[in-house]
Amino acid sequence: MKYTYFISATGAGTGLTSVCLGLVRALEQLGVRVAFSKPIAQQFGPDAEPERSTHLVNATLGLNPAKPIKLSHAQQQLALGQTDRLMEDIISIAQSSGEGADILIVEGLVPVADENYIAELNRNMAKALDADVILVSAKNKDSSAQLNERIKMTASLFGGVNHKSVIGCILNKVGAPEPASQQVIAEEEPDEADRHRTAKSRSIDELEAVLPVFQGDSFKLIGAVAWNPLLVAPRTIDVAEHLGADIINAGQIKERRVQSITVCARTMPNMLHTLKAGTLVVTPGDRDDILMASSMAALNGVPLAGVILTGGIKPEDSVMQLCHSAFATGLPVLTSNLNTFSSAQYLNSMNTEVPADDISRMESVMEAVASSINAKWLAERAEVVGERRLSPPAFRHLVVKSARKAAKRIILPEGNEPRTITAAAICHEKGIAHCVLLGNPDEIHRVAQTQNIVLPPSIEIIDPEKARPKYIEPMVELRKHKGLTAPMAEAQLEDPIVLGTMMLARDEVDGLVSGAVNTTANTVRPALQLVKTRPDSSLVSSVFFMLLPDQAVVYGDCAINPDPNAEQLAEIAIQSGDSAKAFGIEPRIAMISYSTGQSGSGSDVEKVREATRIAKELRPDLLIDGPLQYDAASTPSVAASKAPDSKVAGRATVYVFPDLNTGNTTYKAVQRSANVVSIGPMLQGLRKPVNDLSRGALVEDIVYTIALTAIQADQMTNS
Incomplete structure (x- = not known):
C-alpha cells in the first residue's frame, strides 16, 4: 500500500463505519485500488461475531481485511505496558489488509464515556501507521458551537487542526431532526416532510461556511453527508x-x-x-x-x-x-x-446503525456517503489519480456520469409498472435521462401514490390512447412492403412497445427500454421491424456488463443468437469489442471454446477458429484471440502454460461465447454462484438503441439500463 488514511470519530453516533465504507466506495469510483482495515474489533450491545465493519466491507465491496484484534486483548496489552507489541500487531493487520492497494482506509475506535484508553489507542494507531487523520462528526444533540469544540478537541488528540497529518473532517447526518424523532415520524404530513428537506439543504451550506474550525487553510471539510430518513429506515x-x-x-x-x-x-x-x-x-x-x-x-x-x-x-x-x-x-x-x-x-428508541445482515441498506448508505465526499482531493493527496482501473464501482460511476452528459430522452413503454415508475423518478432526480412514461396518466399517478413515489414535474407521461392515431400512417409507410394496412397497423399499435418503437423510429425519443413485464421477443421484434439494423451490421446481438469483484468485463452474446455461424460470431465479437471500448473498458477479446489454440478439433472449435480469423481480418485494430478456454482467457497462471504468446489470454476483458447455450448458462452461473452484478442485456447492431430488461429486474437494474441506453444514443448521434 502507498498511503493510509486513519478515520476517527469525534463521539458516539457519528456513523463511523458507514462513512468509512462510503469513503472506500468513493475512491473505488475513481478507479483507485483501495483497501480497508479495522485493526481492533469493537462490539456493541447484541453484536456478536463476525465483527460488523469487516463483515460489511466484505459483503458490499468484496474486500477481505485481516481479522481484527479483540478490544479486550488490546486493553490487556495496554495494562501490561505492551503498547509497542500491540502496535506491531496493528501494523501487521493493516499491511496484510492493504497489500496491493494504493490507499488503505483504517477505521478507528468509537470513543466511549469514561474509557480514555480508546483515545490513546486511536492516537497510537494513527502514529504507528504513519497515517493522515480524518475525523468523522455529527451534530446530534450539540449546538453548532459545541460541534465546533468537539471537532477541535478530537483533533487535538492527534496534534491539532494545524498538524500536517490532521487533514480534515467529514460531517455526517447533516440536517437531521432532533434525536427523539430521528427514527420515525408518526403521521408526518407532506408539508412537514418538505420542511425537513429544506432544513437539510440549508444546514449543509451553513455548516460548510459557519464552523470556525474549517475557516483555516490546513483543516478541510472533506464531505458533508445530508440526513436522509430512508437511510435509517429499518426492515x-x-x-x-x-x-x-x-x-x-x-x-x-x-x-x-x-x-x-x-x-x-x-x-x-x-x-x-x-x-x-x-x-x-x-x-x-x-x-x-x-x-x-x-x-x-x-x-x-x-x-x-x-x-x-x-x-x-x-x-x-x-x-x-x-x-x-x-x-x-x-x-x-x-x-x-x-x-x-x-x-x-x-x-423510537431503535438503534439507527445498519445491522450486519442488511446489505442493501448499507449499499444505499455507502452510495450516499460516496456522493458527498471529495474523494478526488484525497486521491490527489495520495498521488494516485491517473492510475485508473475500471472496478465495478468505477464502471457504474462512469455510466451515470456519461448518461448525465448525454442528456437523452428515453421512452419506457411499461409506464404503469411500479419498478419502472420508480426508476424513472430516480433517473430524473439524478439527472441520468429525461424519461417518458407511456401509459394512462391517471393509472401512473395512482401507482406512484400507492408506492409513495414522488414524480418530478419534469417526467413526461404520454397517453397511448391519445397518441396512437398519429402513428398509423407512418407505420403503414414503413411496413407497406410487407403488405401492412391501416387497420393492421392500428391493431399492432395497441401494443405500447410497438407504439414506443414507432416514436423512436421517428426520432421523437432517443432510446427505448422495456422488458420488466414483457418477453425479450416482444421488445426486440418491433425494433427489428421498425428501427432495423445499422448499415454496417447484419444482425442484432447482446452483451452483459459483468461486474466481477476486481473489474468490469463484457460477455456476448448471451441473449439473442442461438447458434451463430463463423461470420456472425466474428461480427458479434467486433460489436462486443466496440461496446466495451465505448463504455471505458479496454477491449481484449477472447473467443471462448472448449479448446485453446491448436489443441482441439471438431466443428464447434473450428467455427470459433474461423470466426477469430475473420474478426482479425475485418478489425486489425482490435486485440482478438481464440479459440481460448475460459480459464486460459481469465487466469494469468493458466494462460502462461496454455497460451504463453497470447496478448489476450489471462487478461481478457471481452468474452465471446460460441452459442447462446454456452453464453446464457455461463453468465447466469457466474452471476448467481459468485454473487456478481450483471447489467444488461444491452442490444448491439440496431440503428437506434433498444434495450431489454429481465422480468425479475430490480429498480437499480432498470436505472442502469436507462443510463446505458442514453449513452448508446449519444454515441450513435456522434458516430
Whole structure:
C-alpha cells in the first residue's frame, strides 16, 4: 500500500463505519485500488461475531481485511505496558489488509464515556501507521458551537487542526431532526416532510461556511453527508426483533422498510390518509377495523411496512380469514404484548446503525456517503489519480456520469409498472435521462401514490390512447412492403412497445427500454421491424456488463443468437469489442471454446477458429484471440502454460461465447454462484438503441439500463 488514511470519530453516533465504507466506495469510483482495515474489533450491545465493519466491507465491496484484534486483548496489552507489541500487531493487520492497494482506509475506535484508553489507542494507531487523520462528526444533540469544540478537541488528540497529518473532517447526518424523532415520524404530513428537506439543504451550506474550525487553510471539510430518513429506515424484521413481537404473518418482513409510523387511536376514516408505502401501523389488537383498512390498502397495491397489533390481543379467526388475500400480498402482521403507547415509544428508541445482515441498506448508505465526499482531493493527496482501473464501482460511476452528459430522452413503454415508475423518478432526480412514461396518466399517478413515489414535474407521461392515431400512417409507410394496412397497423399499435418503437423510429425519443413485464421477443421484434439494423451490421446481438469483484468485463452474446455461424460470431465479437471500448473498458477479446489454440478439433472449435480469423481480418485494430478456454482467457497462471504468446489470454476483458447455450448458462452461473452484478442485456447492431430488461429486474437494474441506453444514443448521434 502507498498511503493510509486513519478515520476517527469525534463521539458516539457519528456513523463511523458507514462513512468509512462510503469513503472506500468513493475512491473505488475513481478507479483507485483501495483497501480497508479495522485493526481492533469493537462490539456493541447484541453484536456478536463476525465483527460488523469487516463483515460489511466484505459483503458490499468484496474486500477481505485481516481479522481484527479483540478490544479486550488490546486493553490487556495496554495494562501490561505492551503498547509497542500491540502496535506491531496493528501494523501487521493493516499491511496484510492493504497489500496491493494504493490507499488503505483504517477505521478507528468509537470513543466511549469514561474509557480514555480508546483515545490513546486511536492516537497510537494513527502514529504507528504513519497515517493522515480524518475525523468523522455529527451534530446530534450539540449546538453548532459545541460541534465546533468537539471537532477541535478530537483533533487535538492527534496534534491539532494545524498538524500536517490532521487533514480534515467529514460531517455526517447533516440536517437531521432532533434525536427523539430521528427514527420515525408518526403521521408526518407532506408539508412537514418538505420542511425537513429544506432544513437539510440549508444546514449543509451553513455548516460548510459557519464552523470556525474549517475557516483555516490546513483543516478541510472533506464531505458533508445530508440526513436522509430512508437511510435509517429499518426492515420490518428488525422492528419485530426489537419489540420481541410474535409474527402472525411474515409476508415480506425481510424486504419491507419502516419509513413512518402511524399510531391508530382514532376512528378509521380519520387515519386512512396515513396508509402509505412504508408506513408501519401500530394499533390495539382489538381494532379489527384498522386491520381490515390496512388489508384493503394492501390489496390496492400500497406496500405498507406492516401492522403491529398491541396489547397481546390477536384477531378472531374469522377476521384473519377475511384478510387472508391481503396477507398474500406480502403484508407483515405482528403482535406485541406491550400496549400501543409503549410500543410506539419503544420503536423510537431503535438503534439507527445498519445491522450486519442488511446489505442493501448499507449499499444505499455507502452510495450516499460516496456522493458527498471529495474523494478526488484525497486521491490527489495520495498521488494516485491517473492510475485508473475500471472496478465495478468505477464502471457504474462512469455510466451515470456519461448518461448525465448525454442528456437523452428515453421512452419506457411499461409506464404503469411500479419498478419502472420508480426508476424513472430516480433517473430524473439524478439527472441520468429525461424519461417518458407511456401509459394512462391517471393509472401512473395512482401507482406512484400507492408506492409513495414522488414524480418530478419534469417526467413526461404520454397517453397511448391519445397518441396512437398519429402513428398509423407512418407505420403503414414503413411496413407497406410487407403488405401492412391501416387497420393492421392500428391493431399492432395497441401494443405500447410497438407504439414506443414507432416514436423512436421517428426520432421523437432517443432510446427505448422495456422488458420488466414483457418477453425479450416482444421488445426486440418491433425494433427489428421498425428501427432495423445499422448499415454496417447484419444482425442484432447482446452483451452483459459483468461486474466481477476486481473489474468490469463484457460477455456476448448471451441473449439473442442461438447458434451463430463463423461470420456472425466474428461480427458479434467486433460489436462486443466496440461496446466495451465505448463504455471505458479496454477491449481484449477472447473467443471462448472448449479448446485453446491448436489443441482441439471438431466443428464447434473450428467455427470459433474461423470466426477469430475473420474478426482479425475485418478489425486489425482490435486485440482478438481464440479459440481460448475460459480459464486460459481469465487466469494469468493458466494462460502462461496454455497460451504463453497470447496478448489476450489471462487478461481478457471481452468474452465471446460460441452459442447462446454456452453464453446464457455461463453468465447466469457466474452471476448467481459468485454473487456478481450483471447489467444488461444491452442490444448491439440496431440503428437506434433498444434495450431489454429481465422480468425479475430490480429498480437499480432498470436505472442502469436507462443510463446505458442514453449513452448508446449519444454515441450513435456522434458516430
